[in-house]
Amino acid sequence: MPISCASKPGHLRGIFALPGALVGLALLLSLGACGPKPEIRIGFLGGLSGKFSDLGTSTRNGALLAIEQANAAGGIDGRKLVMVEQDDKQNSEQAVVALTELKKQGVVAVVGPSTSSIATAVIGKANEEKLLLIAPTVTTNKLTGKDDYFLRATGDASLYGRLAAQMHFENRGIRSVALILDMANADYTESWAQPYAEEFARLGGEVLAVRRFMSTDKPDHRAIAQDLLSVKPQMVVTVASSVDSALLAQRLRQIQPALALAGAGWASTERLIELGGSSVEGMLFEQYFDIFDTSPKYQRFLENYKGRFKAAPGFGAVLAFDAANMVISGLAKAGEPAALKSNILGIGSFEGVQSRVTLDTFGDATRSVYFGVVKDGAFAKLD
Numbered sequence: 001m002p003i004s005c006a007s008k009p010g011h012l013r014g015i016f017a018l019p020g021a022l023v024g025l026a027l028l029l030s031l032g033a034c035g036p037k038p039e040i041r042i043g044f045l046g047g048l049s050g051k052f053s054d055l056g057t058s059t060r061n062g063a064l065l066a067i068e069q070a071n072a073a074g075g076i077d078g079r080k081l082v083m084v085e086q087d088d089k090q091n092s093e094q095a096v097v098a099l100t101e102l103k104k105q106g107v108v109a110v111v112g113p114s115t116s117s118i119a120t121a122v123i124g125k126a127n128e129e130k131l132l133l134i135a136p137t138v139t140t141n142k143l144t145g146k147d148d149y150f151l152r153a154t155g156d157a158s159l160y161g162r163l164a165a166q167m168h169f170e171n172r173g174i175r176s177v178a179l180i181l182d183m184a185n186a187d188y189t190e191s192w193a194q195p196y197a198e199e200f201a202r203l204g205g206e207v208l209a210v211r212r213f214m215s216t217d218k219p220d221h222r223a224i225a226q227d228l229l230s231v232k233p234q235m236v237v238t239v240a241s242s243v244d245s246a247l248l249a250q251r252l253r254q255i256q257p258a259l260a261l262a263g264a265g266w267a268s269t270e271r272l273i274e275l276g277g278s279s280v281e282g283m284l285f286e287q288y289f290d291i292f293d294t295s296p297k298y299q300r301f302l303e304n305y306k307g308r309f310k311a312a313p314g315f316g317a318v319l320a321f322d323a324a325n326m327v328i329s330g331l332a333k334a335g336e337p338a339a340l341k342s343n344i345l346g347i348g349s350f351e352g353v354q355s356r357v358t359l360d361t362f363g364d365a366t367r368s369v370y371f372g373v374v375k376d377g378a379f380a381k382l383d
Contacts, residue, residue, distance in 0.1 A: 037079045043102035045112035048087040054271045062320030063111040092121035108337035116140035116188035136319035140187040151363030153323040161196035169203040178209040178233035182240035189239040225251035235260035242269045246276030269314045287370045289318040322352040
């Protein structure tokens with residue numbers, strides 16, 4: 001004889017009229033109906049400590065804002081969303097442990113990880129556990145076109161590498177380049193650099209050198225700079241994090257102040273300018289969001305993000321906000337976690353905070369690409 005939360009004392013007397021052995025069970029069922037609906041846990045996996053923590057923190061904040069806004073709107077059918085965080089420490093073994101912990105804590109999906117190397121490290125575990133990953137900023141080609149438990153909110157690196165090569169050659173008149181790749185995130189850097197080099201050569205440009213280093217091994221940035229400049233490139237393209245791109249820019253421009261510089265999207269965070277100073281002035285980037293967007297939708301996001309985190313959002317925050325909303329949309333379609341992947345793929349196209357995110361049958365995304373430059377100590381639109 002279950003009762004509702006609005007039941008009167010007379011109804012309770014009906015329960016106590018039951019045989020003694022059934023009283024406890026009836027009360028348990030009755031009171032359970034009066035309690036709050038169970039929460040829905042959404043995981044977050046990213047590098048929240050260490051060298052790449054600027055990206056991990058940005059993605060965490062973007063996902064958290066989306067979840068908080070969903071809760072303010074009533075959650076999912078009255079059920080509160082809770083974000084459970086795990087720091088992968090940009091370490092493959094730690095990332096698998098962190099994903100296992102998220103599974104133990106009952107998350108229905110994971111927003112993350114933040115980098116390609118971690119995504120390739122954990123995809124096997126995600127598939128084994130049937131735990132859906134929706135990565136905001138992972139672009140490695142190694143996970144493209146696969147029917148697995150990995151979806152993403154941005155395109156793969158081959159697209160960005162090719163478009164950057166076209167911009168450098170056709171719009172900026174660059175005819176020779178040297179590339180430097182951080183192998184600590186090789187699944188991203190190689191995925192970006194190879195299509196870049198192929199497209200640049202196809203257009204008629206010359207790739208004079210491709211060098212590789214490990215940012216985790218305390219690299220000698222000055223020695224790397226000297227090696228790159230020895231081939232006399234018109235431009236050096238760094239495919240690395242904001243930290244190493246800034247340090248390399250400093251060393252390169254100490255030797256050759258007028259050298260043209262470019263970076264891949266990974267480096268285009270505020271930390272690049274903070275660390276690089278005047279050495280990154282004029283550096284070119286492809287970017288995943290438009291920081292100059294004046295649309296009411298983005299301006300609301302910008303105001304809410306600044307109010308919540310006391311900082312401006314970077315590309316990681318924007319993409320993670322979209323990724324978390326993809327999870328939320330999938331849950332709203334049908335709250336059963338087992339159907340989440342098919343729900344998200346079934347929706348297929350999502351209105352992001354800036355541009356539409358469209359998924360193919362494998363969960364690989366397409367979205368708008370933007371180009372920018374560091375100008376007067378800030379990111380600016382490319383002329």
